[in-house]
Amino acid sequence: MSGDITLARFDDVLEHFDPVMGIEVHVELNTRTKMFCGCATTFGAPPNTQVCPVCIGLPGSMPAVNQKAVESAIRLGLALHCRIAERCTFARKNYFYPDLSKNYQISQYEDPIDQDGYLDVELEDGTIFRVEIERAHMEEDAAKNTHVGGATGRIQGADYTLVDYNRGGMPLIEIVTKPITGAGARAPEVARAYVAALREVVLALGISDARMEQGSLRADVNLSLRPKAADAAAQAKVPFGKRSETKNVNSLRAIERAVRYEIRRQGALLAAGQLVTQETRHWHEDSEETSPGRSKEQAEDYRYFPEPDLLPIEPDRAWVEELRAALPEMPAVKRARLKAEWGFTDREMLAAVNAGAVDLIEATVAAGAGPAGARKWWLGELARVANEREVDLVDLPVTPVDVAQVEALIGAGRITDKLARQVLAGVMAGEGTPEQVVAARGLEVVSDDAALLEAVDAALAAQPDVAEAIKAGRVQAAGAIVGAVMKATRGQADAARVRELILQRVGA
């Protein structure tokens, strides 16, 4: 697409420059109704079926603030350690585009509801990186435009545009960071980890579905480079460079890639003595590139002014404290607690987190299994199956209760680890609970010594030379007989017990 763009090597850029990021995340709230009207917010409804005079901007219509959306904004602010404004107002952000029927978006400008917070972000190696939050404010979403015709289906060359206002007026919270400095070569990882951590907080609060692929969580990444200084104190005095704002970054992976790409693109420009243009760029998931959009200086003049149709909000302090007291445990705090409770090592906990298995292990433990056993199944056999099927662990057709039951069966000596794999396979094949699978498939361990002895005798008789060797003291030769017995019992014998019986039998 943009074949004339030169990219520098990432490491080369980082040798000479210090990246500075600013991340804006839009979270679409999961309230039942829109921000300023009573229209439903169901995702995927047929076009223009969830619209009314307010959200299509008919003259004379009046907005009314959704209290639940305000509550969600306050709860998010509290979770991000923000100050909740004593008084905040709405403002009109004016621009002309068909996705805004009123020619302005109702947003907040000078006095956002959430101010000055932070989010501690855990990086892959366990390092904690603090991202400072500048503000989080409430606003309404824009409508969905579909550009029809033209060569590319995008804006350039489109013949006309179709507008669906269902999304128009949906409640959004936009969370804006302060400039993120000091990340250095880890900037791409920090950006990704921040959005991932923010998404976890939003999910823990239950205020949004936060599905990046559906656009209910969207990230814009600002990035600039400044000359690298000798130390942190000197670095802090170096002014920021010109920044680009990359939009349309719709997956965690894309955030990391987009930051990396912009570091390399801007690095190449600066190394060649050229200037970075302050502009909006679009991320293209297919080609993993950004391409220029508007030039910022020209476009960013929204002529904000106070929204005369809405009254100020002065969140009642008792209400705020009530919401604070009722906040759920935050994911990072919860992970630290569980790690201690479960006695996992850093490595084990990290593996559980990366596999998306923490909640599953927690539920399995709650259903009666030991933490080590729960971890073994979710990160072992089940992770293998999930990987094979290319699905997430949580989407496997097996529940924590099933896994706990399998562990109980093993603990009672009724099945072995090996049989447990077959039991889990049966559960995932829809054959019922582990108990039902064991019964239906006849997987129970053969614990009847008489039956085992019969198989042992047969195996010894079939391999007299091995029997002699064991008798002569070569105990390890018993392995061959154990194997034969296991085969004869279709794996349903307890190998340790079989070994004991063999040794008894030959009198070794």
Next chain:
Amino acid sequence: MSAISRDEVARVAALARLSVPPEELDKLAEQLDSIVEAVRVVSEAAGGDVPATSHPIPLVNVFRADEVRPSLSVDQALLAAPAREADQFKVPQILGEEP
């Protein structure tokens, strides 16, 4: 000396997507200036002890419960659309970029 310059009028016109012939810029600057002048009288009347407000009634915290109310039908919604295709508003090709 007018408070509103010719350039400002051109800029605001561009932001508002209005096409203003160059020969009208000075006249509009003058007219806008007199409007701003009239409003200035109000800011003189309000002393420093009067807080700025966007609303004449001192009310706060007027909320709506998060309860779904009926929407318009698609046909009602599209009644005043300049053009329609299937159940969507159809508008001309858009110049420039999405904000």
